[in-house]
Amino acid sequence: MKAVVITKPGGPEVLEIQERPVPVFKSDEILIKVYAAGINRPDIFQRKGNYPPPTGAPQDIPGLEVAGTVEQIGSEVKNWKIGDRVCALLAGGGYAEYAVVNAQHCLSIPKQISFIEAASLPETVYTVWHNVFQKGKLQSGENFLVHGGSSGIGITAIQLAKGFGAKVFATAGSDEKCEACVSLGADLCINYKNEDFETALKDEGADVILDMVGGDYIPKNLRLLRVDGRMVFINTMKSNKAEGVDFGLIMKNRLTITGSTLRNRDISFKAELTKEILKNVWPLLESGKFKPVIYKEFPLEEAAKAHQLMESSDHIGKIVLTNGW
Numbered sequence: 357m358k359a360v361v362i363t364k365p366g367g368p369e370v371l372e373i374q375e376r377p378v379p380v381f382k383s384d385e386i387l388i389k390v391y392a393a394g395i396n397r398p399d400i401f402q403r404k405g406n407y408p409p410p411t412g413a414p415q416d417i418p419g420l421e422v423a424g425t426v427e428q429i430g431s432e433v434k435n436w437k438i439g440d441r442v443c444a445l446l447a448g449g450g451y452a453e454y455a456v457v458n459a460q461h462c463l464s465i466p467k468q469i470s471f472i473e474a475a476s477l478p479e480t481v482y483t484v485w486h487n488v489f490q491k492g493k494l495q496s497g498e499n500f501l502v503h504g505g506s507s508g509i510g511i512t513a514i515q516l517a518k519g520f521g522a523k524v525f526a527t528a529g530s531d532e533k534c535e536a537c538v539s540l541g542a543d544l545c546i547n548y549k550n551e552d553f554e555t556a557l558k559d560e561g562a563d564v565i566l567d568m569v570g571g572d573y574i575p576k577n578l579r580l581l582r583v584d585g586r587m588v589f590i591n592t593m594k595s596n597k598a599e600g601v602d603f604g605l606i607m608k609n610r611l612t613i614t615g616s617t618l619r620n621r622d623i624s625f626k627a628e629l630t631k632e633i634l635k636n637v638w639p640l641l642e643s644g645k646f647k648p649v650i651y652k653e654f655p656l657e658e659a660a661k662a663h664q665l666m667e668s669s670d671h672i673g674k675i676v677l678t679n680g681w
Contacts, residue, residue, distance in 0.1 A: 360451035365405030392475035419450020423474035460627035473648035476674035496521030498563035574598035589615030649673030
């Protein structure tokens with residue numbers, strides 16, 4: 357099979373198409389014929405040598421989410437059959453013509469959703485559901501702020517938070533991106549290049565903040581949180597350190613600071629998360645209240661160009677690789 361391989365740590369140019377054996381699947385796994393694979397920021401970190409895959413995952417083929425059809429099934433698999441349309445969360449190996457995944461980490465693709473759209477969903481949906489709704493405990497009627505509102509995580513968080521009755525705020529780096537966030541359901545989006553988000557939201561405050569920026573955003577986030585507010589980290593792209601954090605404020609307002617990474621979680625955790633997503637998120641997808649947002653597609657052979665676009669941060673929504681079956 358064709359696969360995109362990280363030949364050495366470095367820039368997008370280190371990604372090359374190589375021939376690799378079709379992966380061998382275990383008794384509780386399925387082999388997916390991949391029609392499309394989503395691009396995510398962790399893929400960039402892995403390519404640079406900063407985010408090693410967990411044991412057992414492909415070490416040099418990136419890709420955390422795919423969509424395609426079930427090609428073969430393990431002997432213990434009962435809930436899928438050959439030919440089923442699925443999207444899946446992977447620990448790696450998605451940039452290829454075939455991928456292996458635990459059968460419990462797959463979701464059926466609704467009829468109106470294309471393979472390309474479906475491939476954009478798992479990594480962001482799993483991340484948002486776990487961090488915003490499980491760890492952040494966002495409730496209807498609360499105020500929610502997501503930074504990076506036009507990213508894959510951002511477009512997902514905006515739509516799901518709005519779908520579950522929250523008042524939604526976002527930050528983004530251009531007026532065009534802010535307009536996109538508002539069109540997806542944000543009540544207000546702040547262009548952080550022109551306006552300070554803390555000043556803009558001072559009178560509103562937030563009950564839950566999803567942050568992927570870190571650095572000097574951290575003390576601002578804490579000052580924006582209401583009493584019993586929750587701040588959840590999924591990345592610290594600026595810095596994982598911050599000055600000016602007021603721990604007295606944290607105690608006074610009973611604030612919770614938490615965060616998570618998803619890739620290294622065990623099989624049972626991801627299986628339970630899949631069940632929750634099927635129950636709570638998939639009905640919104642099937643009804644059209646939650647929609648995939650695809651910015652651009654690239655053939656597998658142009659993975660380097662897709663990474664260049666991801667690193668430019670010029671996109672609004674998801675970037676997807678296609679296999680052209």
